[in-house]
Amino acid sequence: MNMSPIIEISGESKLLTKLEPQWKDLLEKCQADPIFNSPSWIQNWLAHFGNSNDKLRLILLKESQNILGIAGLYLTIEQWGIVRVRALTPLGRSTAEYLDLIFPSATEETYAALLESILQCKDWDVLSLSRLPQHSLTRESMKDAAAKLGLTVVEEKEEVCPFIELKGSFDTYMRERFSGKFRNNIQRNRKKLGKLGMHRLEILTDSTDLDVKLSMVFDLDRRSWKGKRGLGIFGNEEKRSFFSEIAKSMASHDSLALHLQFLEDGLISYIFGFKSHEKVYVYSMGFDPDFGKYSPGTISIADLLNWSFENHVKIFDFLRGGEKYKKLWTDTATQNVNLHIFFPSVKSRALSSALKTRLALRRLKRQIRPPENEADFEILNRA
Numbered sequence: 466m467n468m469s470p471i472i473e474i475s476g477e478s479k480l481l482t483k484l485e486p487q488w489k490d491l492l493e494k495c496q497a498d499p500i501f502n503s504p505s506w507i508q509n510w511l512a513h514f515g516n517s518n519d520k521l522r523l524i525l526l527k528e529s530q531n532i533l534g535i536a537g538l539y540l541t542i543e544q545w546g547i548v549r550v551r552a553l554t555p556l557g558r559s560t561a562e563y564l565d566l567i568f569p570s571a572t573e574e575t576y577a578a579l580l581e582s583i584l585q586c587k588d589w590d591v592l593s594l595s596r597l598p599q600h601s602l603t604r605e606s607m608k609d610a611a612a613k614l615g616l617t618v619v620e621e622k623e624e625v626c627p628f629i630e631l632k633g634s635f636d637t638y639m640r641e642r643f644s645g646k647f648r649n650n651i652q653r654n655r656k657k658l659g660k661l662g663m664h665r666l667e668i669l670t671d672s673t674d675l676d677v678k679l680s681m682v683f684d685l686d687r688r689s690w691k692g693k694r695g696l697g698i699f700g701n702e703e704k705r706s707f708f709s710e711i712a713k714s715m716a717s718h719d720s721l722a723l724h725l726q727f728l729e730d731g732l733i734s735y736i737f738g739f740k741s742h743e744k745v746y747v748y749s750m751g752f753d754p755d756f757g758k759y760s761p762g763t764i765s766i767a768d769l770l771n772w773s774f775e776n777h778v779k780i781f782d783f784l785r786g787g788e789k790y791k792k793l794w795t796d797t798a799t800q801n802v803n804l805h806i807f808f809p810s811v812k813s814r815a816l817s818s819a820l821k822t823r824l825a826l827r828r829l830k831r832q833i834r835p836p837e838n839e840a841d842f843e844i845l846n847r848a
Contacts, residue, residue: 494569501561505714513707534568576610594804623801627791629781635774662729669723689751734761743779
């Protein structure tokens with residue numbers, strides 16, 4: 466099969482909209498994550514965070530008039546120390562947890578042709594394929610294709626992604642995973658909250674009162690420890706607008722799993738989550754620090770996990786980050802990688818050498834002084 470990639474460069478999102486039907490069809494046929502690589506996620510990201518100085522670069526893999534694959538990239542300027550770097554990176558990088566090329570039936574020749582086409586554009590220094598899942602076909606195929614073309618490749622281990630494979634029942638999982646004391650504490654804290662007022666848990670999957678409840682989530686995020694330290698994902702109006710649109714889009718596609726915990730009319734914890742293809746994603750969570758002694762986050766995770774078992778979910782995904790609280794729930798994790806492929810130039814060779822040095826120093830630092838809030842599997846995987 467003769468596949469001829471065609472590079473279309475556009476600063477308009479109209480081309481993305483035009484491609485949406487084919488995009489959805491291709492996404493269903495390949496291993497790329499259906500949430501973070503979806504047209505709605507990418508289009509919303511581009512509308513909210515796209516920079517007018519960046520160049521949209523869509524690579525369409527076509528045979529005759531049929532689109533066989535899509536790579537959504539953009540050319541932007543990044544600062545690597547004191548050096549300005551022209552980087553080709555995936556659309557959605559700053560918000561997506563898993564990214565990939567949407568190539569359902571790619572061959573070794575496909576990836577070689579893709580790189581050859583990208584090399585025809587000489588306005589970039591590095592192609593950084595960020596947040597590739599470790600089992601992605603793209604990972605090894607692009608490395609092999611780059612090696613055959615004599616290009617320098619640097620692979621950077623990113624954060625691990627802890628997950629629970631759901632087998633059996635929720636009760637069985639809890640008995641096998643936790644002591645009786647831990648399980649009883651969850652029930653005791655729920656009863657204590659109930660004595661303070663009307664305590665209820667809710668999982669929102671549609672658009673019912675979604676704007677009102679998102680407003681409560683945003684307010685709680687500001688009051689949480691993450692919000693007070695400037696670490697909340699809803700920290701400014703642009704981010705709140707983006708995630709509002711994402712939540713509405715997910716609700717319209719039956720992919721929203723927004724967990725809310727109320728005491729009377731006040732929200733005391735939330736899990737901003739999604740669901741797709743028998744999988745639940747814990748994208749972000751937070752709780753009211755005034756109720757921290759009741760472990761509302763633990764109650765929320767347990768309740769959403771129970772719901773996931775009841776709805777025949779197969780994977781409960783905590784997404785990126787090896788925080789210790791995730792280690793409490795699982796010992797299993799996958800890992801993302803960043804694949805950096807360098808343009809054949811003197812500048813890019815210097816950049817690749819500098820990156821290798823920086824990664825080696827980072828590994829050494831983590832081995833000498835591991836981060837305090839990271840579980841063992843995070844430290845070992847990134848070492």
